[in-house]
Amino acid sequence: MTLVHLEDFHPLLLQPEKAEYIGWAPDAEQLRVGYVPGVMPGKWFNRWHQRYDIHRALIEIPLAEKRGVDALNQTHEGNPLAHMVLLRPEEEPDCLDKKRFHAINLYREKQVVVLPTDHVLTVYEDSVPLAELAEEFMLQDPQTVPQWAEISAAYRQANPQKLPATRHIHDAVELVAAGLGLLIVPLSVARYHHRKDLTYRYVEELDESAVSLVWERKFRSNEDEQIIQDFVGICRGRTAGSDRGSESLQTLKEKAAREKEEAKQKRRAANARRETRDRKARNAKNNGNVRQHQAQKGKSAPPRGSGGRKKR
Structure with a gap:
């Protein structure tokens, strides 16, 4: 496998130094997600490997924050970095353009506030009321959390603070650990950036964050389109035994087992017919029925009335 010049994609990749391990190459026999x-x-990747690796290998592409749409748009020698991406629509609203992209919502998750383990709000064991965050400094654009922006508008106007420069959420998490502010993120992001000196609490009043599967609207060959729909089916919970989509590895095994069983039944039926024919022939011979015995053997019987006796 020949790798492409990955410097074109470094800003998009979460771990560009591991690009060779990722094994990305402009190969038509891959599905890059x-x-x-x-x-x-x-769970979706594992199901693909179990069912459809016989048709096309799946390559997993860890992307940097908010770069899902870019991974679909940026190409090298006509090949996109990813054929499909899993992203958060509120962070990348371009994916909602129905003229350019297909998008299906896969699940939603609660949002949490990330805070130091010694912060006063840790007195709340599970969740923090949104009102308790009205006078907290958040290390993010208020418009990314509209409900918090609304209740904190008066305080922020009376106590303006400039947001520190951050390249990505990891930088913001570092600032939370330094005690410079708090951060509201989806639960999975808080878990991804977990540190011993940080914790999180649910904020129940906030809208849940969505995760969507997105791919480009464009003409594809029937085979390529079927591969895309196979992955969509896995994400939507389609079972391995479904009659939709390509034949999975399990389906192929079941089909082979059925064909083997059918062949076995045919052999048994043929053997049974042969045994029945042989048994009738033996019975005819043992019972002295010459005509029947000769018929069983496929030979002509003596003329009727001759009885096989000699003339006097």
């Missing part, structure tokens, strides 16, 4: 940090696609 990208996912942003925090998304956990393991």
Whole structure:
């Protein structure tokens, strides 16, 4: 396998130094699926490997934050970095353009506030009321959390603070650990950036964060389109025995087992017919019925009335 020049994709990849391990190459025999940090696609990837690796190998592409749409758009020698991506629509609203992309919602998850383990709000054991965050400094654009932006508007206007420069959520998490503010993120992102000196609490009043599967609207060959729909079916919970989509490995095994059993039954039936024919022939011979015995053997019987006796 020949790898492409991955410098074109470094800003998009979560771990560009492991690109060779990822094994990405412009190979038509691969299905490349990208996912942003925090998304956990393991169950879908495992199902693909179990069912459809016989048709096309799946390559997993860990993407940097908010770079899912870019992974679909940016190409090298006509090949995109990813054919499909798992991302959060609120972070990448371009994916909602129905003229450019297909998108299906896969699941939703609660949002949490990330805070130091010694923060006063840790007195709340499970969840923090949204009102308790109105006077907290959040290390993010208020518009990314509209409900918090609304209740904190008056306080922020009276106490303006400039957001520190951050390249990505990891930088913001570092600032939370330093005690410079708090951060509201989806639960899986908080778990992904877990540290011993940080914890999180649910914020029940906030809208849940969605995770979607997105792919480009464009003409594909029937085979390529079927592969795309196979992965969509896995994400939607289609079972291995479904009559939709390509034949899975399990389906092929079951089909082979059925064909083997059918061949076995045919052999048994043929043997039974042969045994019945042989038994009738033996019975005819033992009972002295010459005509029947000769008929069983496929030979002509003596003329009627001759009885096989000699003339006097």
